[in-house]
Amino acid sequence: MTDAQKAMSDKTVLQIKGLCVALAGRGGKQLLRDVDIEVKAGEITCVVGESGSGKSLTAYSVMGLLDPESLRCTAGEILLEDENVLTVTPRRLRELRATRMSLIFQEPMTALNPVERIGAQIEEVLEIHCSDDARTRRRRVLEMLEAVHLPDPQRIFDSYPHQLSGGQRQRVVICMALILNPKLLIADEPTTALDVSTQKQILALIRELQQKFNTAVLFITHDFGVVVDVADKVVVMNQGEVVETGSRDEILRSPRNDYTRMLVSSVPSLVPQSREAVTGDVVLSIKGLSKIFVRRRILRPSTVVEAAVDCDLTLHRREILGIVGQSGSGKSTLARCVIGLETPSAGRIVLAGEELVNARGNAFRERFRRIQMVFQDPYRSLNPRVRVGESIIEGPTNFGVPRAFAMERAKSLMELVGLPVSALDRFPHQFSGGQRQRISIARALIMEPEVLVADEAVSALDVSVQARILKLLESIREKTDVGLLFITHDLRVAAEICDRVIVMNKGRIVEHGSAEAVLVHPRDAYTRALIDAAPGRHWDFRNFRPL
Amino acid sequence: MLLFYVLRRILAALPVMVLVAIIVFAALRLTPNDPATIMAGEDATEAQLEAIRVSMGLDQSILVQLGTWLQRLATGDLGVSLISGAPVLDLIGDRIGPTIALSTSSFLFTMMVAIPLGVLASRKPGHLVDRALMGLSTLGLSLPVFVIGYVLMYAFAISFRWLPVQGYEPLSSGFWAHAQRLIMPSLALSGAYIALVARMTRSSIIEVKGEDYIRTARAKGATETAILIRHALRNAAIPIVTVVGAGVASLITGVVVTESVFNLPGLGRLVVEAVLARDYPVIQALILLFSFIYILVNLIVDILYTVFDPRIRY
Numbered sequence: 001m002t003d004a005q006k007a008m009s010d011k012t013v014l015q016i017k018g019l020c021v022a023l024a025g026r027g028g029k030q031l032l033r034d035v036d037i038e039v040k041a042g043e044i045t046c047v048v049g050e051s052g053s054g055k056s057l058t059a060y061s062v063m064g065l066l067d068p069e070s071l072r073c074t075a076g077e078i079l080l081e082d083e084n085v086l087t088v089t090p091r092r093l094r095e096l097r098a099t100r101m102s103l104i105f106q107e108p109m110t111a112l113n114p115v116e117r118i119g120a121q122i123e124e125v126l127e128i129h130c131s132d133d134a135r136t137r138r139r140r141v142l143e144m145l146e147a148v149h150l151p152d153p154q155r156i157f158d159s160y161p162h163q164l165s166g167g168q169r170q171r172v173v174i175c176m177a178l179i180l181n182p183k184l185l186i187a188d189e190p191t192t193a194l195d196v197s198t199q200k201q202i203l204a205l206i207r208e209l210q211q212k213f214n215t216a217v218l219f220i221t222h223d224f225g226v227v228v229d230v231a232d233k234v235v236v237m238n239q240g241e242v243v244e245t246g247s248r249d250e251i252l253r254s255p256r257n258d259y260t261r262m263l264v265s266s267v268p269s270l271v272p273q274s275r276e277a278v279t280g281d282v283v284l285s286i287k288g289l290s291k292i293f294v295r296r297r298i299l300r301p302s303t304v305v306e307a308a309v310d311c312d313l314t315l316h317r318r319e320i321l322g323i324v325g326q327s328g329s330g331k332s333t334l335a336r337c338v339i340g341l342e343t344p345s346a347g348r349i350v351l352a353g354e355e356l357v358n359a360r361g362n363a364f365r366e367r368f369r370r371i372q373m374v375f376q377d378p379y380r381s382l383n384p385r386v387r388v389g390e391s392i393i394e395g396p397t398n399f400g401v402p403r404a405f406a407m408e409r410a411k412s413l414m415e416l417v418g419l420p421v422s423a424l425d426r427f428p429h430q431f432s433g434g435q436r437q438r439i440s441i442a443r444a445l446i447m448e449p450e451v452l453v454a455d456e457a458v459s460a461l462d463v464s465v466q467a468r469i470l471k472l473l474e475s476i477r478e479k480t481d482v483g484l485l486f487i488t489h490d491l492r493v494a495a496e497i498c499d500r501v502i503v504m505n506k507g508r509i510v511e512h513g514s515a516e517a518v519l520v521h522p523r524d525a526y527t528r529a530l531i532d533a534a535p536g537r538h539w540d541f542r543n544f545r546p547l
Numbered sequence: 548m549l550l551f552y553v554l555r556r557i558l559a560a561l562p563v564m565v566l567v568a569i570i571v572f573a574a575l576r577l578t579p580n581d582p583a584t585i586m587a588g589e590d591a592t593e594a595q596l597e598a599i600r601v602s603m604g605l606d607q608s609i610l611v612q613l614g615t616w617l618q619r620l621a622t623g624d625l626g627v628s629l630i631s632g633a634p635v636l637d638l639i640g641d642r643i644g645p646t647i648a649l650s651t652s653s654f655l656f657t658m659m660v661a662i663p664l665g666v667l668a669s670r671k672p673g674h675l676v677d678r679a680l681m682g683l684s685t686l687g688l689s690l691p692v693f694v695i696g697y698v699l700m701y702a703f704a705i706s707f708r709w710l711p712v713q714g715y716e717p718l719s720s721g722f723w724a725h726a727q728r729l730i731m732p733s734l735a736l737s738g739a740y741i742a743l744v745a746r747m748t749r750s751s752i753i754e755v756k757g758e759d760y761i762r763t764a765r766a767k768g769a770t771e772t773a774i775l776i777r778h779a780l781r782n783a784a785i786p787i788v789t790v791v792g793a794g795v796a797s798l799i800t801g802v803v804v805t806e807s808v809f810n811l812p813g814l815g816r817l818v819v820e821a822v823l824a825r826d827y828p829v830i831q832a833l834i835l836l837f838s839f840i841y842i843l844v845n846l847i848v849d850i851l852y853t854v855f856d857p858r859i860r861y
Contacts, residue, residue, distance in 0.1 A: 094769070094770065095768065097767060103766040111762075115857060128773075
C-alpha cells in the first residue's frame with residue numbers, strides 16, 4: 001500500500017453522531033438514542049444486535065429511507081463525506097443514493113422488480129445518474145455483471161428475477177449497488193436468507209469488491225459467525241443504543257459490556273461436546289422412505305422431483321436426532337412424511353413397532369397424537385384470534401379428553417415450558433417470539449407424544465432466546481422420554497443439542513453418525529463443504545477465543 | 548405456446564357456450580307462454596294454432612326442439628323473429644352499432660378516469676384526497692344507472708340545454724352529432740365501473756408500494772413519479788386487469804338500462820323489446836351473444852396477465 005492509498009483509506013466516509021430516531025407524533029417512542037458510528041474507507045464495520053436493537057433502522061436513516069409518515073430523526077447528524085444527509089434537499093438525497101452510498105438488502109428474492117428484466121433494472125441506475133447512451137449503458141452493466149462473477153452475463157442481462165437463484169439475485173443486487181462505485185456500501189443482513197455455501201461466496205464477493213474499490217462498508221448482521229469472517233470493526237447495539245464499539249478482536253476476545261458478553265457467549269460452538277450414545281427402545285424407524293413428486297402435464301414432459309430417496313433412520317426414546325442440510329435437501333419432506341402431512345411414495349415408517357404408512361382407522365388417527373410437530377415460525381403457527389389456553393387444549397379435546405381435565409394439564413405444562421399459568425388466558429400477540437415458541441412446544445407436549453418433530457424450531461429466534469429454547473428442549477426430553485427429530489440448517493444448533501446427526505443432500509442421506517463424528521470428523525465431501533462454509537467456524541464464542 | 552394456450556381456451560369455452568345455450572333454452576320454455584299464441588294473435592282458432600305449432604316444431608318433445616335449435620346454431624342459423632319474421636342475425640346487425648359505440652366510449656372513459664383517480668388516492672392513504680375519492684366511489688357504486696342517467700339528463704339537457712335529451716346519430720352523420728348523444732349515456736354507464744376500477748387501482752398500488760423492490764428503486768435514487776410509473780403500476784396491473792374484465796359484465800347489464808333511459812336503438816333496447824314481446828329466438832340469440840362476449844373478455848384478460856407478468860406462463 002502506498003502512502004497516498006493509506007491516507008485515502010484512513011479517510012472517514014460515514015460519521016453518525018448522536019442520532020436519535022422516534023416514532024412520528026407528539027411524544028413518539030424513542031427507537032434510536034444517541035447512536036455514534038464511524039466508518040472509514042476500505043473498512044468493514046459490522047453492526048450487530050438482536051431483533052429490535054435498531055440496527056436496520058440506523059442503516060435506513062443513512063439512506064434517507066425512513067418512512068416520514070411514521071418515523072423521524074429528532075437529533076444528531078449523519079455525515080457522508082462532510083455532507084449531512086439529514087438536512088440535504090430531497091433532490092440532493094436522490095443524487096447521493098447509488099452514487100455515493102448504496103444499499104444491499106436481506107431478501108434477494110423480493111428486492112428486484114419481478115416484471116422487469118435484470119439488465120433494465122441495473123441500467124436504471126445509470127439512466128438516473130449518468131448521461132450515457134444506450135450502448136454504453138449496456139456495456140457497463142455487462143462489465144459489472146462480469147465483475148460480480150455471474151456466469152453468462154448476456155443471459156443474465158435478459159433474464160427475469162424469477163429465473164435466477166437466490167445467490168445470483170443477491171449478486172445482481174450487489175452489481176446494482178456498486179456499479180457507480182459509491183464511497184459507502186450499506187449491507188443489511190445480505191446473507192441471512194441464503195444457504196451457507198452461497199453465503200460464503202457472497203461474503204467473499206463483498207470482501208473482494210470492497211478491497212478493489214476501497215469502499216467503506218456498514219454491515220448489518222445478527223450472526224457472529226459472519227462478524228468473525230468479515231468485520232474490521234464491530235458496533236454492538238441493544239434496544240436502540242450502541243453498547244460497545246471496538247475492533248473485531250476486542251469485541252470477540254474481551255468484551256467489556258455485560259450485554260456483549262452475554263450475546264457473544266450465547267453463540268453455540270460448531271464443535272459438539274462428547275455425549276454418551278442414547279440406547280434403549282427404538283421409538284421411530286424409517287426404512288427406504290422415498291417421496292417423489294410427479295407433475296403430469298398434457299403434451300409436455302412430466303416433471304419429476306425426487307424430494308427424498310431411500311432414507312433410513314432410527315430414533316431412540318430420549319434421543320435428539322438432528323437432520324441437517326441446505327434448502328431443498330429434503331429434510332422438511334422427510335419430516336412431513338413422518339407426521340403424515342405427505343404420503344411417502346415408498347418405504348416404511350414404524351412407530352414403536354406399529355406400521356404407519358397405509359395405516360387405517362385407529363392407528364391412522366393415533367399417529368396424529370403420538371407424533372407432534374413444532375414449526376419454524378412462531379408468529380404464524382398460532383391462531384391469532386384464539387386464546388393460548390384454547391389453542392393448547394384443542395388437540396386433546398379432539399381426542400375426547402374432557403375440557404377441564406385438558407386445561408389442568410395445560411396449566412402444569414406451562415410450568416414445564418417456563419411460562420406463567422396466566423399465559424393461558426392471553427392471546428398470541430401478547431407474547432414475544434421465544435415465548436410463542438414455548439407455547440408451541442406446550443401445545444405439542446400436551447398430546448403426550450412419543451416423537452416430537454422440530455422443524456427449524458429455533459431458526460427464527462435471536463441467539464440468546466435460541467439458547468434458552470434449546471435448554472428447554474434438552475430438559476423436556478429428560479422429563480418426558482420423548483424422542484426428538486430436530487431439523488435445522490444451522491450446524492451450530494445441531495452441534496449444541498443433537499446426540500446423532502444425519503446430513504441430507506438432494507433428497508439423500510449422505511452421512512450419519514454421532515454429532516461428534518459427523519461434525520468433527522466428517523467423511524463425506526458434502527458434509528465437509530457444509531462445515532467449511534459455516535461462518536466463523538474457527539472461533540469458540542463461548543470461551544472468547546479462536547479454536 | 549401462447550397460441551396453443553389460446554386455442555385450448557377457445558376449445559374449453561365451447562362446452563360453456565353449449566351449457567349457456569341449454570340453460571337459456573330451458574329457462575324460456577319454463578315461462579308460461581305459448582309462442583304459437585303470440586304469433587297467431589288472440590283471435591286465432593285452435594286449428595290455426597295447431598298448424599303454427601307443427602310448422603315451428605313445437606309439437607315435438609322439448610329435447611327434440613333443443614336438438615334442432617342447437618343443430619341450427621352450429622351452422623350459424625339463429626332463426627327468425629317471431630314478431631317481424633326477419634332473420635335474428637339481421638336484427639342484431641341493425642342494432643349493434645349504437646351498443647358498440649356506447650360500450651367502447653364508456654370503457655375508454657372509465658380507463659381514463661378510474662386509473663388516475665386510483666393513483667391519486669393511493670398517494671396518501673387515509674388523507675383527505677383519498678377519503679373524498681373513496682367516498683365518491685362508494686356513491687358511484689351504489690347509484691343505479693337510471694338514477695345517474697335521469698339526474699344527468701335533468702342537469703345537462705333540461706336545465707343547461709347543452710346536450711340533446713336522448714336519441715342516437717350514427718358516426719356517418721358527423722362526429723359531433725354522434726359524440727354529443729353518447730356523452731351522457733357513457734357517463735351514466737361508467738359510474739359504477741369507474742368506482743370499481745379506481746378502488747382496485749388504489750388498493751393494488753398501496754399494496755405494491757410496500758414491496759421490497761420499491762425500496763430498492765428508492766435506494767437507486769429514482770424519483771417517486773418514476774417509481775410509480777416504472778415499478779408500481781405494472782406490478783399492480785394484474786388485479787386491476789381482473790376487475791376491468793369482471794366489470795365488463797356490469798357494462799353489459801348496464802347497456803340494457805342505459806339504452807332504455809336514453810332511447811338508444813341498440814342491442815340493450817332490442818333485449819327489452821324481445822323480452823316484452825316474448826320473441827324467443829331473439830332473446831336466446833342475444834343472451835348467447837352476451838355470454839360469448841363475456842367469455843372472450845375473460846380470455847383477453849388471461850392473455851394480458853402474461854403481458855404484465857413474465858412469471859405467468861400457460
